[in-house]
Amino acid sequence: xxxxxxxxxxxxxxxxxxxxxxxxxxxxHTALYWYRQSLGQGLEFLIYFQGNSAPDKSGLPSDRFSAExxxxxxxxxxxxxxxxxxxxxxxxxxxxTPLYTFGSGTRLTVx
Amino acid sequence: xxxxxxxxxxxxxPEGENLVLNCSFTDSAIYxxxxxxxxxxxxxxxxxxxxxxxxxxTSGRLNASLDKSSxxxxxxxxxxxxxxSATYLCAVRGGNQAGTALIFGKxxxxxxxx
Numbered sequence: 028x029x030x031x032x033x034x035x036x037x038x039x040x041x042x043x044x045x046x047x048x049x050x051x052x053x054x055x056h057t058a059l060y061w062y063r064q065s066l067g068q069g070l071e072f073l074i075y076f077q078g079n080s081a082p083d084k085s086g087l088p089s090d091r092f093s094a095e096x097x098x099x100x101x102x103x104x105x106x107x108x109x110x111x112x113x114x115x116x117x118x119x120x121x122x123x124t125p126l127y128t129f130g131s132g133t134r135l136t137v138x
Numbered sequence: 139x140x141x142x143x144x145x146x147x148x149x150x151x152p153e154g155e156n157l158v159l160n161c162s163f164t165d166s167a168i169y170x171x172x173x174x175x176x177x178x179x180x181x182x183x184x185x186x187x188x189x190x191x192x193x194x195x196t197s198g199r200l201n202a203s204l205d206k207s208s209x210x211x212x213x214x215x216x217x218x219x220x221x222x223s224a225t226y227l228c229a230v231r232g233g234n235q236a237g238t239a240l241i242f243g244k245x246x247x248x249x250x251x252x
Binding site: 031060062067068069070072075083086118120125126127128129130131132 | 170184
C-alpha cells in the first residue's frame, strides 16, 4: 500500500485479556519497528525486524509482549494478560532507506 | 545507554517568529539523526535526516544542524505559521550501521498563534 497501515486504530480491553495489534508495512520495506508512546512520554522502542534476521527484542518490557513478522511483511504485536500500564499508543514503522515511515498507531486502553 | 533530551518541552510563539528547538544526546557515536513532526492522533512525519558526516540539512523553512562531538542538534523554523503547530521529535540512530532502532526524545510541543 501507499503507507504503513495499523489496525485496529483503537482498542479497549479488560485487564487480563490478550490483545493482538497488526501492522501492514509498505511493500518492499525490509525493516519493521514497533514503538510504544505513553502519555507524556517519548517513543519507547519495543522490537525491530530486519529481513530474515533474528529480531532485536531488546526493548520488549516483559515476557507478556511478543511479536511476529510473517513472510517478511505483516507483523503482529501480542500483549498477553494486559495490565493498565500497557495503555499507550503503539506505533509501527517500516523502512528501506534510512527514512522511516510511521503508521497512525493503535491506541490501546486497558480498563 | 543513549538518551535523547529535548528542550523546551513546550513553546508558544506568535505567527511570524523564527524559533529554535534543541536536542541533545549522550552518546556521540551516532549513525544519523532525524527530526519528526507528530500531529495529534496521527503518526510521525519525517522532516529532516542528517547523516553523522553532515553538519546540516535544509527543507523549505526548516533547517537542522548537527554537532556530533558535543551531542547537539537544533531545528530552526523560520517565519513560523499556525500550521507548524505540532510536536517535534528528535531521534538518533546509534552505532555504525543502518539497522539499529531510533532512540527518541520526548519532543517539543509547539503552538503558533495567529
